[in-house]
């Protein structure tokens with residue numbers, strides 16, 4: 001896709017330039033030119049010129065005297081001095097100083113010359129330039145007042161390097177869904193014949209960075225039609241009614257260019273539920289109303305397809321999502337293992353990688369990463385290769401860049417004391433050992449105690465084998481036990497605890513809470529929801545929907561659950577105390593060990 005039209009500059013832009021030029025002319029150039037014409041002299045020069053009879057005309061004003069030389073070729077001015085015999089001496093010198101001496105232009109003429117005429121000229125130039133630009137952009141001559149109601153949508157047309165479906169890896173269901181749209185745009189007659197009409201709007205929902213924008217562009221690229229792109233927030237202006245006028249303009253342009261695709265990114269910026277509260281956002285509501293009206297206004301078969309993306313579908317106004325408007329919803333989820341591998345391969349095509357890179361291994365390590373994060377991982381690997389002076393990126397580059405994306409860069413000059421290093425080593429082995437000893441936990445991939453810029457002093461990277469769609473109660477419990485394993489090791493070996501477990505505590509609590517309030521895994525509450533999820537795709541914040549007595553009970557159960565797993569972790573470590581020491585000392589010496597090395601020592 002290639003952007004062909006930059007947002008047009010509003011008319012007010014050209015008027016501002018004209019005004020600036022006008023002010024420059026009047027306040028800087030004009031006085032400068034005037035100053036050159038009238039020369040300032042002192043009174044004694046004036047007197048001596050009278051004496052030598054070199055004076056032509058004289059005009060005595062309130063605060064100064066203007067005079068010319070005999071042939072009138074130069075004008076002078078001097079200050080006013082008390083001089084009672086001046087008129088007599090002037091008379092004797094033959095100077096003309098009565099009647100219309102200096103040619104004073106009338107105030108009206110002055111204004112006409114200095115203000116109105118230049119203004120008219122500059123406005124004329126401004127208009128001319130604007131019209132010319134409009135013509136060049138192919139936008140025709142009509143414009144709204146000062147261009148503020150223009151949609152400013154970016155327009156892309158088909159180009160040879162346009163994004164196609166093959167550039168969007170994974171997301172097969174979404175692509176399949178959108179293929180129908182492409183087919184319709186290619187061959188609308190087929191659909192019209194049978195009387196089927198295309199959905200007017202398609203809502204792409206999913207977490208950030210999963211390729212929603214890419215998919216919309218790929219639809220346009222595959223169909224070879226123009227693509228209008230605008231973000232929801234661009235509609236909302238300071239003045240009420242401006243956003244609505246932008247919506248009108250966007251649809252007008254789209255209908256002219258049909259068949260085409262209009263893409264509205266982050267539609268929740270205008271499509272939020274209208275709550276009718278006092279002091280609501282009038283501008284946003286008007287914009288939304290206009291959008292609803294426009295979507296009703298055009299027929300299903302005009303060839304304008306509206307795609308919109310959001311990661312907060314639950315906050316959208318029901319009027320927007322009802323059939324007839326955005327009647328199709330295409331989920332664009334985080335990629336699964338296969339999807340991740342494909343995305344990595346797509347992006348690795350853009351860089352040079354060594355042949356032995358195992359993308360499936362990298363994909364397994366980057367569990368939970370979005371498409372954008374995977375693109376970032378590949379790029380980081382390429383950057384790392386350049387930094388090390390290599391010609392292509394290797395498996396190690398990719399693995400390291402996953403860690404960079406997860407935990408930040410290695411902190412080269414962070415110096416841990418010997419004791420701290422020992423504690424961190426035991427802490428990480430604690431996690432890994434508890435994970436490995438519980439059958440259902442994913443195997444350990446790598447353990448490191450090199451400090452990272454994110455603040456982590458070490459971490460244990462676990463790798464999911466295959467895809468997981470469901471998690472059993474035991475699996476979650478084991479996960480909680482693994483989180484508590486680090487702290488348990490510290491307690492057993494050092495008899496005291498450190499701040500190092502803060503993140504583990506947060507994660508363990510979150511899981512335990514979800515088990516009780518959302519997954520119905522507590523016997524006391526049966527299948528009753530105590531919490532609801534607010535933003536499914538944005539971190540999954542929750543809010544409690546129960547009485548305060550219930551909350552107190554929930555808190556107690558969460559504590560109980562975590563304590564039980566903590567004790568379980570401690571038991572596992574105590575039973576394997578010798579392995580714990582052995583592994584920790586090995587990690588302490590080597591700083592980074594692989595899952596294989598870990599398992600070797602464990603199974604020895």
Ligand code: ADP
Pocket residue numbers: 167168169170171207208209210211212213214215309343346370371372373375
């Ligand atoms: P969204 O609109 O969902 O927030 P984008 O479509 O803007 O995400 O994706 C951001 C970037 O992430 C893209 O430019 C692309 O490099 C990468 N990306 C995301 N998903 C995919 C995918 N499925 N295949 C290939 N690249 C992807």
